[in-house]
Amino acid sequence: DAMVIQNPRYQVTQFGKPVTLSCSQTLNHNVMYWYQQKSSQAPKLLFHYYDKDFNNEADTPDNFQSRRPNTSFCFLDIRSPGLGDAAMYLCATSRDRAGQIYEQYFGPGTRLTVT
Amino acid sequence: AQSVTQPDIHITVSEGASLELRCNYSYGATPYLFWYVQSPGQGLQLLLKYFSGDTLVQGIKGFEAEFKRSQSSFNLRKPSVHWSDAAEYFCAVANNNDMRFGAGTRLTVKP
Numbered sequence: 001d002a003m004v005i006q007n008p009r010y011q012v013t014q015f016g017k018p019v020t021l022s023c024s025q026t027l028n029h030n031v032m033y034w035y036q037q038k039s040s041q042a043p044k045l046l047f048h049y050y051d052k053d054f055n056n057e058a059d060t061p062d063n064f065q066s067r068r069p070n071t072s073f074c075f076l077d078i079r080s081p082g083l084g085d086a087a088m089y090l091c092a093t094s095r096d097r098a099g100q101i102y103e104q105y106f107g108p109g110t111r112l113t114v115t
Numbered sequence: 116a117q118s119v120t121q122p123d124i125h126i127t128v129s130e131g132a133s134l135e136l137r138c139n140y141s142y143g144a145t146p147y148l149f150w151y152v153q154s155p156g157q158g159l160q161l162l163l164k165y166f167s168g169d170t171l172v173q174g175i176k177g178f179e180a181e182f183k184r185s186q187s188s189f190n191l192r193k194p195s196v197h198w199s200d201a202a203e204y205f206c207a208v209a210n211n212n213d214m215r216f217g218a219g220t221r222l223t224v225k226p
Contacts, residue, residue: 004158042205042216043159090158103149104214106158 003027004107006091012113013081021076021110023091032074033104034066035090043090049074050096078112086114117142117208121217128196129225136191136220138206147209148189150180153219154202162204165189176200198224 004025013019023032030051035043047056049068063085065077078085088111092104120139128134140146147166151159163174170182180191189206201224206217 006158040219040221042218045214088156092159103161103164106151106160108158109156111156 004091004093004105006089006107006110008110009108010111010113012115013078014115015083016080019078019081019112021078021089021091021112023074023076023107024072025091025093025105025107026072027093027095027105028071029093029095029105030071031094031096032068033092033094034064034074034076035092036085037088037090037109039087046076081112081114083114086112088112117146117210117213117215119206119208119215119217121204121206121220123220124218125221125223127223127225130198131195134191134193134196134200134222136204136206136222138189138191138217139187140189140206140208141187142208142210144210146189148180148182149207149209149214150174150178150189150191151205151207151216152176152202153205159205162191196222196224198226200224 007022033048034046037043046060063079067075088109090109091107094104095102118141122137149164150162153159162178163172165172165182173179178193182189203219203221205219207214
């Protein structure tokens with residue numbers, strides 16, 4: 001089945017220790033998104049890739065970076081995690097065609113704990 | 116910029132009872148509207164979407180939603196709730212690649 005996969009599902013890192021979260025997709029969608037979701041809150045968009053074009057949200061901290069080496073994979077790098085970065089991180093994908101809007105498909109998320 | 120309001124943080128219904136979750140949006144142009152469901156510790160699953168056309172849209176798991184432009188609403192309904200429907204429900208509005216979510220409504224189902 002075509003899907004969005006996130007690894008690992010659970011990640012524990014130490015305060016200040018860089019961490020990378022992974023997302024892959026078999027949907028061949030050209031747009032990929034990263035969201036941060038804290039407990040009992042709505043997902044908050046961090047950034048998205050339209051093909052290779054990176055689009056950062058204005059309020060996304062510099063501590064968060066992303067890489068998309070090819071269509072299928074996208075990574076979220078947190079350079080120096082703080083306690084406030086503990087959250088669920090959701091990856092999503094969508095098709096895109098000029099003038100069209102499509103729904104987003106979400107992965108199961110990675111729960112990040114910072115100790 | 117578009118925004119979404121879900122007035123109810125938490126709703127409890129009895130199994131077999133009907134359900135309506137409220138969603139109001141703010142957007143200047145024709146909205147693209149979605150309802151997603153999230154079970155604990157999981158990602159979001161699309162229930163249904165409205166882009167244009169018939170204002171009553173059918174989704175998965177027996178859910179439906181009605182778009183009312185005059186009220187800027189897109190309420191989600193289900194005639195008979197099952198215990199497995201207990202989850203968090205998010206309404207969202209999209210513009211290009213920018214999707215904005217409401218704060219969510221947590222649904223509890225009583226036996």
